[in-house]
Amino acid sequence: MKSAFFCCFLLFTFPSFLHAQESVAVEKRYTDEIKSLANRSVVKAVFQHFADWEPQTKQDLIALTETPAPPFKETAKAKKYAAMLKEAGADSVWIDEIGNVIAKRKGRSSRKTVVVEAHLDTVFPEGTDVKVRQKGDTLYAPGVGDDTRGLVAILTVLKGLEKAKIETDADVWFVGAVGEEGLGDLRGVKHLFKTHGSKINSYIAVDGDGISEIVHRGLGSYRYRITFKGSGGHSYGAFGIVNPHSALGKAIYYFTGEADKFTRQGVKTTYSVSVIGGGTSVNAIPYESWMEIDMRSESPERLKGIDQLLQTAVQRALKEENSLKRSGPDLTVDVKKIGDRPSGKTEPTVPLVQRAMAVSTFLGAVPKLDVSSTNANTPISLGVPAITIGSGGVGGNVHALNEWWLNDKGVLGLQNALLVLLAEAGIAK
Incomplete structure (x- = not known):
């Protein structure tokens, strides 16, 4: 995804971004919606779980980062991630024909399907040392931020929903996709939409750090x-x-x-x-x-x-x-x-984009609409509302051997993903 990421030691927001930010107002009905959602006792309970689980979330990040996923060879990481999603409580978990990990959590009505996704693959070739090193509070390893942190973020959101027994109205699919980087050419998401596209109503990719950037235009x-x-x-x-x-x-x-x-x-x-x-x-x-x-x-x-x-x-x-x-x-x-x-645009007035902006604002950030090449490109090009959001924290040296990620208010990234997902999927009444 492609960029502010090509330079060493630059803070990253999304891989491969060519920043071309758009300024759009957030409608009051969406800011009110997010405030109401965040004030619900079950959501506050999940927020607390996120804070309590920080040590385990870190261990999950290390374990997944140290499982190699070179281009076109994501099998080992896919199997490990599938096991983690199953243990987290998904209703069903499977690895599809191309290697995507899909975990389904059934909604009450199932009239809608919301996908939340992060990619399994990294840019690093087979044989790369992916051992995580820690200096102070900073983790160093190839792929630790792009996009293993995204995988851990959506895994932790699933854990939170299960722990708080939150039932969504829509079905939610938690996806670890193959082939996002380089010559992978978005093959995982392309396959997902080729086989299940008619079922998917909105798409949330989690890739990069922070909580400000919202990609709604596919480069x-x-x-x-x-x-x-x-x-x-x-x-x-x-x-x-x-x-x-x-x-x-x-x-x-x-x-x-x-x-x-x-x-x-x-x-x-x-x-x-x-x-x-x-x-x-x-x-x-x-x-x-x-x-x-x-x-x-x-x-x-x-x-x-x-x-x-x-x-x-x-x-x-x-x-x-x-x-x-x-x-x-x-x-x-x-x-x-x-x-x-493929390229395209999810209009900033679409509810998914407005909700993401409202969540970012609620959590104390300044939302920034951007263009980039991410897994959201495919649904955007097909007219399915889709965005890419960050997973919290800060990081840098993406696509370099000394890539790093720092848990600087990283819990906000988990809250960000949870609120956007719940606003889009709805809490069953």
Whole structure:
């Protein structure tokens, strides 16, 4: 999710955020609703449980952080998390075909389903040391904040509902999703909506720290791996055959020139030729040359526009390089989309967004509406009310080996998730 997180030792709010905050007033009916909800004795009881459980919540965070969940290999963490959700009292817990952990807590009417979710995966490859180190009150470990803290937050909310015997009106699904990071391409949530989308009425992702940021706009992205292929050969003996590197260079030149002009106006749209490779030796004409490109925008139209510039540049480069051929076969090009994160917006007047803002205000923070790439992108793009909220505390160095999280009023993050969830799911009467 992508950002204020790319820099070391920056406090993080949500991974991959490109902050573009929106200022919107909270309607009085929602502030009144949250005040009334928070003053109920059963809710106050859960707040107290959260405070009493701080030592156990810390141990849960350490245990889950030390269970590896590298990209596409989240199984061990999924099994551990499923066991924890079952022990917490969910009515049913299962791991679906793609690896998502889903815990269902039945509501009285079951006329509505609210999902509260955090992601299982981290960006760190298999074999990374994920042992938690503590210095003072600060925990250090890869993935401790992004997003293991989110997993623990929704687990603790489930525990609180069970302990206080709060029955919601709606069904609530507590989800640990796979594939949020990098080339995971939101595959967990995409699968969730492919198989259960018609049942889901609202979606609350918990990712990042603090309680101020509320993501209601999905930052979409297209990612490509583009490979020019040729026969390759000796740099002297095969001279005259077409060179994939030359085609790649032309493609980059034509694309970035047009993309620069395109992105200087309108809704913020970005592009990056991020990785390039190919070739075998200084005295060999390469048989392939490839690049990976990332393009982002919260506007679907702008994203499609810059995508078209890329496709045009690639074909132009291919044609021009082949026209230089003196011998041998033509170059070919393989354009493979390796990432497609949808964009969209949950309007700030939608009850879910208003409730999240009212909760943040009630807990003493200043709500900030933002855009980012998170698991909420998928439901947002499908028209399902969805947001991403923080899990409390403060942290930094996200996506780095020295990632850290500090329990600075972290209990507020648990209260935040609980109140937003209860406002959306309703307490059965």
